[in-house]
């Protein structure tokens with residue numbers, strides 16, 4: 296049996312499962328405009344594209360057992376029919392962040408910034424998936440992907456506002472906010 300690739304590619308392309316509504320740089324340099332977002336396994340895409348961002352699904356680094364239990368009980372999966380809005384937010388953190396030890400990073404991430412506690416309130420409306428890119432020598436450290444129904448976009452924006460004003464985000468050196476809408480099949 297062929298083993299399933301754990302690397303996912305997000306392409307800015309001329310066709311795709313999602314139509315790009317906007318590409319907005321939040322911190323640092325933006326990327327080229329594109330009309331569609333195509334999501335595929337690793338390098339399985341032969342059409343032309345203007346950019347490709349790769350990430351690997353991985354194990355959790357900071358989540359405690361209790362937090363995991365709560366997340367699992369609240370969250371819903373990707374691909375819900377009503378969740379026709381999506382957002383791809385690539386993020387790069389500073390050298391200073393990566394020089395910290397695991398326990399120092401966890402303290403900033405949760406005890407100071409309440410990333411999980413704050414975000415948990417937005418479940419199950421927002422479905423999410425985190426991809427790690429740093430070890431793939433990519434321009435970003437993380438690719439974060441979200442899906443929600445249109446009526447929850449304001450909530451999503453509110454969550455972003457809270458996260459972006461947190462201590463954790465003082466370590467973010469590059470971030471792009473890409474909003475998409477599902478192409479009806």
Ligand code: HEM
Nearest residue numbers: 354355356357358384386411414415417421423425437439
């Ligand atoms: C929708 C609600 C959200 C929930 C429930 C949530 C939950 C989590 C959890 C549990 C982790 C830790 C994973 C681990 O243990 O390694 C995490 C990491 C992360 N999240 Fe969120 N999150 C949410 C929204 C967001 C948003 C809106 C963004 C971006 C704008 C974001 C960006 C990240 C990043 C970049 C990481 C990796 C941090 C690192 O390892 O340094 N999250 N999130």
